Structures are given as structure tokens and as C-alpha cells.
Amino acid sequence: MxxxxxxxxxxxxxxxxxxxxxxxxxxxxxxxxxxxxxxxxxxxxxxxxxxxxxxxxxxxxxxxxxxxxxxxxxxxxxxxxxxxxxxxxxxxxxxxxxxxxxxxxxxxxxxxxxxxxxxxxxxxxxxxxxLRGAGHLGEPEAPTATPSKGTIMAVPNPVTRTQISPNRHSGGRDVDWIVIHTQEGSGTARSITDYLCRPAAQVSYNAVCDDRETVLVVPWDQNPWSAMNANNRGDHILMAGSFASWSRNRWLSPDVSDGKNEDLQLTRTAALVAWRCAVRNIPIRYVGGKGMPKTPGVCGHVDFGQWGGGHTDPGPNFPWDELIRRAISIYNGGKDWLAMATMAEVEALIYKCLKTYVGPIGSDVKDIRQQITGGRDSGQYPGFEQGGSRTLYDLTAAVAEKQGVPNTRDTLEEK
Ligand SMILES: [Zn+2]
Ligand SMILES: [Zn+2]
Missing domain, CATH: 2.70.70.10 (Glucose Permease (Domain IIA))
Incomplete structure (x- = not known):
């Protein structure tokens, strides 16, 4: 400090x-x-x-x-x-x-x-x-969560698929940072993984994710070919189909009409960040934006400068605050989401849930019902992780309780 x-x-x-x-x-x-x-x-x-x-x-x-x-x-x-x-x-x-x-x-x-x-x-x-990067006395500290030993099991491994690339080397790993990369192309986790698995590509990352999948590409104890001299200093994560030129709004856009829910991709990335930080005992905090990071944490490829290959991803508008906020929330089992959420965010989430599940297929209607009520039998449906794994029903009641609305849960049950 x-x-x-x-x-x-x-x-x-x-x-x-x-x-x-x-x-x-x-x-x-x-x-x-x-x-x-x-x-x-x-x-x-x-x-x-x-x-x-x-x-x-x-x-x-x-x-x-x-x-x-x-x-x-x-x-x-x-x-x-x-x-x-x-x-x-x-x-x-x-x-x-x-x-x-x-x-x-x-x-x-x-x-x-x-x-x-x-x-x-x-x-x-x-x-x-x-003193570069130092704070001033009395300034609020940036949000951070420091994993301690024994917390790993509490943060689930979010990897959904494994497809190992030959583009990797072993040994000499000394990881202090979780490093975020953009693709600078319009792939999906699946298509870019196929590319990274070609020997001729000569590039790879530890993991790749989009809004549907999180793919392990290079085992965490081996070095991907992501960032020159920083390959062995980071767990490197590629956000498939992303560009460093994106605006903040684009990074946080849940709209799927462009083929992807970028907001959900950010949450999937946050889950990976939370898990890797827990496994490696790295504080969940943003340490980029000030030149070569001096302390362990989460940063971008850009932060390593020429030493890391001179790239500028994930770009100036990348929503680091949101990534860290979500990673900390996931790290805490989603329990502090409510403490941080505004009413507008809760409404947006509810709207998003409904929008996501509205479709022509009959089973989607069942999904809606399950999402709202938790299923016919209590506890059948786990609820959204952003809402602390609560169903919409419980989430709404919990928020209302937090906002000081009396007996809201009872009122809801009567209806
Ligand atoms: Zn002097
Ligand atoms: Zn990069």
C-alpha cells in the first residue's frame, strides 16, 4: 500500500x-x-x-x-x-x-x-x-475482494467445454494477473477455439468465452501464446467476437439482435475471473490503466505495453468496474448483488429474464413459470446467479424488503 x-x-x-x-x-x-x-x-x-x-x-x-x-x-x-x-x-x-x-x-x-x-x-x-497509481488518504478504495485459502470450492469452475490447443508451452508459470483480451474479429467461442487449435495460428489463450460457452483452450498450468513476455505471468482470457473499439454501451448490451448478448458474455467472463482469482489467491481488483501493474489483480493485455506485445486490448471503454463488481458478486455467491443493485437494475434484470425466455416454443413458457416461481416443487429451479440464485419471485421480495416495503412477500403470496 x-x-x-x-x-x-x-x-x-x-x-x-x-x-x-x-x-x-x-x-x-x-x-x-x-x-x-x-x-x-x-x-x-x-x-x-x-x-x-x-x-x-x-x-x-x-x-x-x-x-x-x-x-x-x-x-x-x-x-x-x-x-x-x-x-x-x-x-x-x-x-x-x-x-x-x-x-x-x-x-x-x-x-x-x-x-x-x-x-x-x-x-x-x-x-x-x-507514487504512480498511489491513492490519497481518505479516498474511498476501489472495490476489491481478497480470496483466502479455503474459498476455492465456493466459487464454481465455470468452464463448460475443453478443447486443448497445441499452441502452448509448459513451465515457468508465475501468475499474478488475470488478463482480458478482445478478439478483434466476429467469432464465437466455438469458432475462435477451432482457430486457436490450428498449429499454424500460432496464438492461443487459457480460456475463451462468449455468451454461451466458456472453453478451456490451454491448461491453467501451461503458457498460452497470448502476450509475448506476459504469457507466463497471467491467466489469459479471450472474449470471443469482441473489439477494443467497442463503446461501454456495446460491452453492456443485452440486446441479442446482433447475434450476441454482450452483457451476458461479460458476466461469464466475470465468473471466470472470480474463479481464477480464488484458485490463485489473487485479489479481485482492477490493477490496470496505470502502466505495468505493480500488484496482483485483473488487467488488460494493454497494460503490459511493449513487453506484452504492444497490443491495446480490451480498449479504452472496457467496463472494468462492471467486470470487477460482477466477479466480486459471483465470488461472494451472488449474495451482495442486492446490496449493490439499484431498483432500475433489478427491473432491467426482470425485463431481461422475461425477454430472454419469450419464444415460440412451449417449453419456454414453462421456463418462465419456473424462473418466476422456482418450479412446481420448491427449490426445483435455482434462479439467476445475478440475483443471488434467487427466483424472480424471491428476488422481488428480497429487494422490496431491502427497500423497506413492509410485508411485500406476504402480499405477493396472496396474489
Ligand atoms: Zn525538494
Ligand atoms: Zn490481447
């Missing part, structure tokens, strides 16, 4: 790392009002504190590898001991450790930080790069 040393809005960056006035500025300056509290960027141990040349006073916090590694100097405060720290004190990321001052070689109140890559006295690196 890494944070900016000041609250959002409390500072402006006044001097970057780099050449400055005939010398070199080995840190990053945050201009802020005199007396503004600042916070530890990373957990660690106070290595030096007190008077220091140029700074007036400083605090140096060293972090071991489990805390993120490296070492951070904080400088220019009037009193480095203001929050009661001393050499050897442990500090947590985000802990208040001092107040901005203008002590020593300073032209106005600011906090200077220097980041040593591997401990004090080694190499100083650009703190802006080191």
Missing part, C-alpha cells in the same frame, strides 16, 4: 525530480500551507529523525520488502518530533507523521520527499514514478 504524503487538494507539486538551476533535484516538492499535516507514504521504520543539512529537520522511513521496499525522506518541517516519533518507531502507510514547514534550504512552505530505491544511500528515484 502506497499513498501520497498529503491529502488531495492540500498541495500542489512545486518542483519535480530532475535537473534544476545547474544542479539536480533528487526529490519531489509538495507546496502546502505551513502546518499542513503530512502522512507516511508507506509503512516502515524511522531510520533517522531530527536535524539534517539542507532540510532543517527530516524524517527518514525505511520499508522492508513486505512493506513495499525502499526508503523515503521527508524534509523541511520545523519540528520532526512533533508527532512523537523517534528512531526505531514503526509507522503505517497513511499515518500522520509531521507538519509541513519551511525549515532549512527552502523558499516557502513545502514538503520535500526523496525516495531511495533500495534503502538509504543507494539509488534515488523519481518519486512521481514511485
Amino acid at each position: 502506497r499513498l501520497y504524503p498529503l491529502r488531495k487538494g492540500a498541495y500542489t507539486v512545486s518542483s519535480p525530480f530532475g535537473a534544476r538551476e545547474g544542479g539536480f533535484h533528487y526529490g519531489l516538492d509538495f507546496a502546502a500551507k505551513d502546518g499542513t499535516p503530512f502522512y507516511a507514504c508507506q509503512s516502515g521504520t524511522v531510520q533517522y529523525i531530527g536535524k539534517a543539512d539542507g532540510y532543517g529537520e527530516w524524517i527518514v522511513v525505511d520499508s522492508d520488502d513486505s512493506e513495499g521496499g525502499g526508503c523515503v525522506e521527508y524534509g523541511h518541517m520545523w519540528d520532526a518530533f512533533a508527532t512523537g516519533l523517534k528512531v526505531g518507531s514503526k509507522v503505517k502507510a497513511g499515518q500522520h507523521i509531521g507538519y509541513v514547514g519551511s525549515n532549512g534550504g527552502s523558499t516557502g512552505p513545502h514538503l520535500h520527499i526523496t525516495v531511495w530505491e533500495r534503502g538509504y544511500g543507494g539509488k534515488r528515484i523519481d518519486p512521481a514514478g514511485w
Whole structure:
């Protein structure tokens, strides 16, 4: 965990790392009002504190590898001991450790930080790069679920078919990411799998899915040929018949008149993400969009840059928030879907269920009845996973209960 040393809005960056006035500025300056509290960027141990040349006073916090590694100097405060720290004190990321001052070689109140890559006295690196992707104190964290051992059985394996490609190699697998790819073509899971199984194609993914099937193509303990140097660092998932140029609306379109329910494909992909994260003990969180990911999670092919082959899929409009939300929901057995859903989403789901099941075949009518009531005998029909495996009947009652509508379930039963 890494944070900016000041609250959002409390500072402006006044001097970057780099050449400055005939010398070199080995840190990053945050201009802020005199007396503004600042916070530890990373957990660690106070290595030096007190008077220091140029700074007036400083605090140096060293972090071991489990805390993120490296070492951070904080400088220019009037009193480095203001929050009661001393050499050897442990500090947590985000802990208040001092107040901005203008002590020593300073032209106005600011906090200077220097980041040593591997401990004090080694190499100083650009703190802006080191802080890339870091949050600010008090910001809500992005949704995340962290699987722990013993949860694997709770997340079902969503693979529906296996068709192994010869385009794969074994060994050296070190998976930190679940990686999403688009096809850049109009195939189905079935047609693209056939293609990936041709030796001449020279390309493959661990799994491929569309709105109907989830196909295992390269065993999870082997490397697919998806992303150059990132092949062995990820479980690679191809969303069949998709394009990186799609809009958000297209990714979330349940309309099947174009031949596919993209929204359902996203849910199938989320099921795969949830399962792989559970198996591999990888947090279900989006870690892309900020260059090469630094922590395990879910990301796109694009995030590996040239190292991963220089592709840009799954594109700028890919609905990462929805993928993660659904994956977490599935990971939790669908139980928290209600907590997250709006009434409009529930209505949309009900509409979708009905629309999906309306057809000329008589058995579809039976499906509708079963979906609504759970079947002639209670528990016969499991219900939709998006609704926590509730039937529409139970889902509606549960939502109404959540919204504080009294006795809705009873009212429904009378009807
Ligand atoms: Zn500075
Ligand atoms: Zn790709």
C-alpha cells in the first residue's frame, strides 16, 4: 500500500525530480500551507529523525520488502518530533507523521520527499514514478475482494467445454494477473477455439468465452501464446467476437439482435475471473490503466505495453468496474448483488429474464413459470446467479424488503 504524503487538494507539486538551476533535484516538492499535516507514504521504520543539512529537520522511513521496499525522506518541517516519533518507531502507510514547514534550504512552505530505491544511500528515484497509481488518504478504495485459502470450492469452475490447443508451452508459470483480451474479429467461442487449435495460428489463450460457452483452450498450468513476455505471468482470457473499439454501451448490451448478448458474455467472463482469482489467491481488483501493474489483480493485455506485445486490448471503454463488481458478486455467491443493485437494475434484470425466455416454443413458457416461481416443487429451479440464485419471485421480495416495503412477500403470496 502506497499513498501520497498529503491529502488531495492540500498541495500542489512545486518542483519535480530532475535537473534544476545547474544542479539536480533528487526529490519531489509538495507546496502546502505551513502546518499542513503530512502522512507516511508507506509503512516502515524511522531510520533517522531530527536535524539534517539542507532540510532543517527530516524524517527518514525505511520499508522492508513486505512493506513495499525502499526508503523515503521527508524534509523541511520545523519540528520532526512533533508527532512523537523517534528512531526505531514503526509507522503505517497513511499515518500522520509531521507538519509541513519551511525549515532549512527552502523558499516557502513545502514538503520535500526523496525516495531511495533500495534503502538509504543507494539509488534515488523519481518519486512521481514511485507514487504512480498511489491513492490519497481518505479516498474511498476501489472495490476489491481478497480470496483466502479455503474459498476455492465456493466459487464454481465455470468452464463448460475443453478443447486443448497445441499452441502452448509448459513451465515457468508465475501468475499474478488475470488478463482480458478482445478478439478483434466476429467469432464465437466455438469458432475462435477451432482457430486457436490450428498449429499454424500460432496464438492461443487459457480460456475463451462468449455468451454461451466458456472453453478451456490451454491448461491453467501451461503458457498460452497470448502476450509475448506476459504469457507466463497471467491467466489469459479471450472474449470471443469482441473489439477494443467497442463503446461501454456495446460491452453492456443485452440486446441479442446482433447475434450476441454482450452483457451476458461479460458476466461469464466475470465468473471466470472470480474463479481464477480464488484458485490463485489473487485479489479481485482492477490493477490496470496505470502502466505495468505493480500488484496482483485483473488487467488488460494493454497494460503490459511493449513487453506484452504492444497490443491495446480490451480498449479504452472496457467496463472494468462492471467486470470487477460482477466477479466480486459471483465470488461472494451472488449474495451482495442486492446490496449493490439499484431498483432500475433489478427491473432491467426482470425485463431481461422475461425477454430472454419469450419464444415460440412451449417449453419456454414453462421456463418462465419456473424462473418466476422456482418450479412446481420448491427449490426445483435455482434462479439467476445475478440475483443471488434467487427466483424472480424471491428476488422481488428480497429487494422490496431491502427497500423497506413492509410485508411485500406476504402480499405477493396472496396474489
Ligand atoms: Zn525538494
Ligand atoms: Zn490481447
